[in-house]
Amino acid sequence: MNKLLIAAAVGAVLLSAQANAFSQITHKRIVIDAVNYMKNHPDSTNYSKLQAMAAAAGISIDELAERLGQAAYDVDDFEDTFICGAVTGDCVQAPVWGSAESIVKYTSYWHFQNHTQGSDAHGNDFGGYNYAKLTVWGTVDTMAATWLKGDHLDDGAGGQTGWFGAEDSEYNSYGVTEAHYRQGSSSSYSMYKDFEAMPFQPIDNLGQYWYQQFWVQPTVQSLGFVFHTTDLLQPHHVWTTSDLNHSSWESWVRDYYDAEQLNDANLVTAALADFSPLDPTSSEIRGLLTQGGTLAYAAGGQVLYSEDHAMRRDVGRQVIPHAIAMVVRLLNHAGNRVAP
Template sequence: MKTSLTIALGSALTLASATSQAFTQPTHKRIVTDAVAYMQAHPDSTNFAKLKAAANAAGYSVAQFADAIGQGAYDVDDFSDTYLCGAVTGDCVQAPVFGVGSFVATYTAWWHFQNHSRSGDVHGNDIPGYNNSQIPVKGTEDSLLATWLVGDHLDDGNGGMTGWCFWWSCAEDSEYNSYGITERNYRLDSYSSKSHYDDFEDAAFQPIDNLGQYWYNEFLKRPTAQTLGFALHTTDLLQPHHTWSTSANHHGGWESWVEDNYDAKNMNDDAAVTSALAAFTPLPAGQNDIRPLLTEGGAISYGLGGIVLSSTSDADRSEVAGIVIPHAIAMTVHVLNHAAERF
């Protein structure tokens, strides 16, 4: 039955209808569907036969199955699972105020980075996630965020960290225990303290490879198209702004350009994807940790895509897109090859 490919998320998260700071949602979905299409075109060198068998057993065509996985990758930007609480007001919200919503639609975006300009973080991760105080090339929006959100803390539930206290009360309006649920989920093989999230301007968020591994673990427990798709949102690691860890530097303009020019620039070129596959170390059959593979993708975008932080020229963007999109598709193929053994 098709229902076997969906999962009830329960209290783990809820979904909203906003977009977030990442490859655009249609691009995320397109990368996944193009990866499945590549596998279908190359059944002898990919695990397409097993992927097709899983789809057919669930009552899906290959195209429908690809669409379902791609929708999961799309949906991660809609998670309503991260709230920041005002330092003074104590009001906890899931999206920025004071006019910054044009480039950060919801705070769930902060789990979608891996800062390749540094090594190690306070959690014990080998490569850190988003931390506004550690952005290597800070732009205007990055500075505005640190100013507007100064002292704001991650929502940690009723009775946790609070806004300013007065003799009659402490201002707090917890909406969702983001520290106890979202952060805990992404706290894989690492350590966290609430003090790591008590001031936005130097809060150390978990990196996106931990997000991807959490959802891949959920997929392994109960293989579904949805959880596999959630894990594949990690193609953000091929978006250079996410490995240079900046909300600024033409972040939104670049992502919109990629979506608008995806077909015109033939970003899913078959030969380019074939070549990109060799840039990754295939996941061993007995290994369930996909983070080394994901980090390889991040290293590619960090090392080869930085020009789009400063240049908006069509030529520069075309050159970078011709690298990072085929590699994003190739990374997805590697994950799907591994996942096909688990259905």
């Protein structure tokens, strides 16, 4: 099958099965609900320190929630990952079939943590998206790997090119994005020369990078970027597939978030007990993030294979409260940094 036929086939599939996780508005709602939970439970959370954070930024607590939520939303729109054609050397941030607004950009490949496998080639305890190591996958995964076979990660002026030395580098994704998300693991560019075998860094490393930025120089935006790691409570991102009801599950969560009370405060209270406290003196948060992924992996695998409403409600009323609880834990910890 030539690339034009593959592109047409992939486009048809992706229009009904985008490879995002929780929708961007769901990411934002989770963060806003976490702030509201703290507002309504000031005695059991660091809400007073959250107020101090808002005051330091010269904004209200509601505006703080809005800005943190928007930053969590914005991570899906990062323009930090370009993949270049094996032959042409043309580097793009989304596949040719990705011009539609709903289709994923390559940046989303950093938003996984594969709990079906152990450690990865980088030495992380759980790896990220790597087509060659998927345990479950669907048409989107296979078609993307087929279309992108042999394509490489943009390395800026690093020397990688297409045939005949051609290269239209747009961004040094290996030297900047991958380096940021390496977080103590090891990498070589040879790992990123063929898409179908690329071991993308896991999302907990993304969260750790942005939290470290916040720790060194606290800003609302860098902290908000951390909260995109609620992808770890989206089962597809820990079972690791871009397909298998990925899009319809995302849409269901968005559509029934309020109707099924997925953000029920009592469920959030119960979920908080499932997360271990963070060391207030340390900026290391990956243990907490991985706990979230472990919970989603255990609770949500059935959403990959069924669209039953009752089953989705049961899973949603586990993973969404835990996502909110994870953000509460992170906000409690961040408050100690801003207002010791």
